[in-house]
């Protein structure tokens with residue numbers, strides 16, 4: 001069962017170095033719970049390198065807990081059917097949560113979607129999108145069109161929207177990263193996606209800090225989790241990855257961005 005999965009892998013974008021500290025500040029202003037949680041070991045590393053840089057790297061990027069209402073602008077299509085189809089999948093996160101993505105015709109849309117072929121699937125993370133110049137995309141859906149399979153809409157559009165909502169990759173949870181064999185993973189992603197060792201280390205082998213905000217059980221079937229084959233895992237057990245928003249994802253988004261009670265505004 002060593003057939004590599006050839007579907008493009010999402011590589012979320014990070015902001016350029018020079019705006020990392022400012023963007024961490026934005027994140028904490030929008031939701032104070034984004035403040036980085038420093039474990040003693042991390043604090044020691046911080047003392048040796050730049051503490052500010054470390055803090056910037058550790059801040060999470062969630063929106064305010066009151067809810068997330070974001071405008072969406074499409075940079076390269078006027079096709080109403082296509083725009084609506086993408087929006088429907090983005091709003092799949094709304095069930096029971098105060099999350100709304102609406103078409104915005106003005107320039108002020110926080111989310112800007114491009115479909116640049118060959119540029120892959122990506123989004124910036126949560127409040128980081130506020131630091132992207134207004135004429136540039138915050139999300140890329142590669143070659144998505146009306147001909148794209150509905151399953152891909154579920155798997156990819158919903159996943160990238162999860163990043164826009166501030167959700168990092170679930171396979172970066174310490175419990176999963178600890179199971180991955182680094183050399184095998186580096187070889188696998190080099191062959192599969194043409195990634196350098198550095199990219200694989202950043203995207204797959206560097207665990208997230210476990211903060212109070214993400215204190216949920218690790219979920220190998222989350223929409224935010226990559227599929228990882230058993231032969232790159234130390235225990236030989238594949239990580240199934242998510243094909244759609246699952247119950248635990250819904251539970252998480254509802255807790256983070258709870259819907260208002262009926263009748264209140």
Ligand SMILES: [Zn+2]
Pocket residue numbers: 010011012159160163169
């Ligand atoms: Zn992703």
